[in-house]
Amino acid sequence: MSAAGFVCLIGVYASFSLAQHAGRSEESSRQRWGFLAILSAGCTAWATHMIALLAFQPGMASGFDPLLTALSLVFVVAGIGVGIGLAIGTRDRRLRFFAGLVLGLSITLLHYVGQAGYRVAGTVSWDVGLAGGTVLASLVMNGIAMVVAGERNRSLRRFGAPMLFAAIAVLHLGGMTAIQLTFDPRIRLPDYTMAPNVIAPIVAGVCLGLMALAFLGLRFTLNARAQTRRDQARLRELANLAIEGLAICDGAVITAVNDSLQKLSGRTRDDLIGQDLGTLLPTTALQELGLREEGDAELIGANGQLVPVRVLRSEVTVGSAKQTVVAIRDQRERLKMEATFRRLAYTDTLTGLTNRLRFNELLARKANHPQRSQNPFALLALDLDRFKWINDTLGHSVGDLVLQQVAVRLEELVQPGDTIARLGGDEFMLLLPEEKDRARDIAERAVLSLRQPYAVQGLTIEIGVSVGIAYSQTDGDTGDELTSNADLALYRAKQSGRNRICKFEPQMLLDALARRTLEMDLRLALQRDEFVVHYQPQIDASTGAFQGAEALVRWQHPTKGLVSPADFIPLAEELGLIGTIGQKVLAVACREALSWPSEFTVAVNLSAHQLTEIDLVQKVAAVLSATGLPSSRLELEVTESALLQDTDRTHANLHGIHELGVRVSLDDFGTGYSSLSHLTQFPFDKLKIDQSFVRRLPGDNNSVAIVQAVVGLADKLKMTVTMEGVEREEQRAFAKREGCQGIQGYLVSRPIASHELGELFDPHRVSDHEWNRTTPVEAGLKR
């Protein structure tokens, strides 16, 4: 029996190792090795059975029927071949059960055909019930064994082999117990019977063959193991070069890890190997992740902290076995970078406040929120007053520092949940949850806070802020609508002066519409040449002699009639159209002045915008040359506020103009940002005292003092003085008494059309001589 067991062991080993080799082999040779494995399995069963029979001592002569004995070998080889062939690689349990039945049947045939071929000198009787019962039980057990062996579940799969052995044992023990041999001297063995000593060498030959196959299998196994070790070593080497963490898994169990994974997880190789991958990556269902598919997961570090990672599942062949490789990439740096990029994309780099992009997103989210009515909010549009002046005169670096301080002051006013954004330049926006007039309160505090002086680079700077407010309940449905309405309110606040707060009113929309219409009309007016120039005479204050006239533009509107410059010049300045309009006025005034008596001058207003034009001097020179008006007959008027723009260029332009021989006068003197330094910086020939002082003359002592001081100053600086807006004779007398050289005002004439002015100069009506002798007032030319 021990010989049978030994042969069985050798044979089983040979069959398994050959089967494994077949599995590892290339497609072309796989079938050959598979057939050899099946042959080996069949021969093992047959040889075990034969050795058991040879060892059996029936107590009478015995022998073997060669045909049946050979047939039993054929049956078992064929049966195993068909059974394995059916079961291999199939997930269908019924098919596997059927394959088990085929396998069981082949072993049954081996046993009973073999028994039938075993001849003794006696009678053979059978316990049919026992034999039949055990055959049936064995067949069912074979079927079950094949089903279990093909299961995915590992622990279930382990029961396959013991079940198969049990099936064979039941068959064999049942068969041996059911047979009964009785010696009968009358029975002789047939002649063709092979004696045990004849068949024994054949069985021994088969056993030797099996041993040879076992050695072959052993060599294959050892080669395969060496190959596996080499693959593993190469894989480990490569894996340790990888920056990403790598875990090689058999199923879900970790069998190898690289250095990066140890570092990433904070655990040692020994801690990790043998662990279920799920303990490392609890949120990843590895099986659900397709091959070469990436997914997000969280890795549990050694101290329990969760590390965001990206995982990729792949398969590699180690030796001949397929193993799962999970690549784990640390996402912390990437997420941190993304957060930085997001913060940068959403932040104003100068102030650190929310930028326009982010603000618009937040506003749109609030405006489109389903529960918007329960969460009212207010939008505050802020624009700094005089900021442009700071930028232009003190430089952008000072402007930037002021903006940073503004941001800090605004941040002091708000609380968590409020948003402050800088949309660009000196535009800020506040988005506040609205309750009990809080927005108004914050607007007032912002005005108070931002008007406090700023200490920047040793300078003390003062600015102000205008605020427009729009409320979510009443002033717009969408974020865009609310923003543009808050801007309209801001526009109104700016127009009303500095440090003002305005709430949006629906009327502002109508005004904006009217402004837009005016804007379109103004552009059309330029194309259609609808601007005309009127002139207001200027006379000598003491003699009343005509000196010249100031050119004042009017818009001959097709439906509105003559529109005053006060109604369109500010918009033309805003739209940048003033340059073109001013250039036209200059050309017309110079051309028309040429028809006046030769000693009369024409004064033309220059806007702030024109003063900053690079080619202003060339333009003036070109007009003079085109019209032929001597430069000494042209006077250009600039206001003090216009001087605040771009001082370098303004400076160069005024000096350039003066060098052409054109006179320069300072208009509206005494209003605005009077700075005496302007008087020395720029080449003024004349000061025009603003009509706001003149209006209060001669009764108001302050105005009297101011006018006297201006006249004294001009005298010292070698400038002449003209008083504007003289309406009454006593004002003219005052001007004459105080030494003003010229006067202009309704007392003399309102601005009049060119042809009307021409009539004044008509030598048939009033000769040059008479003009010089008689004041227009005296001559009754008052209009």
Ligand SMILES: Nc1nc2c(ncn2[C@@H]2O[C@@H]3COP(=O)(O)O[C@H]4[C@@H](O)[C@H](n5cnc6c(=O)[nH]c(N)nc65)O[C@@H]4COP(=O)(O)O[C@H]3[C@H]2O)c(=O)[nH]1
């Ligand atoms: N109450 C009163 N007003 C008097 C009297 N005498 C003259 N005025 C008005 O005072 C303004 C004087 O012009 P301005 O100070 O240069 O002020 C001008 C000037 O700043 C601007 N402007 C007019 N024409 C031009 C132009 O061609 N270019 C530019 N840039 N601005 C212009 O529009 C302003 C207003 O022009 P106008 O409406 O024509 O108003 C004129 C004139 O009609 C008076 O006795 N009493």
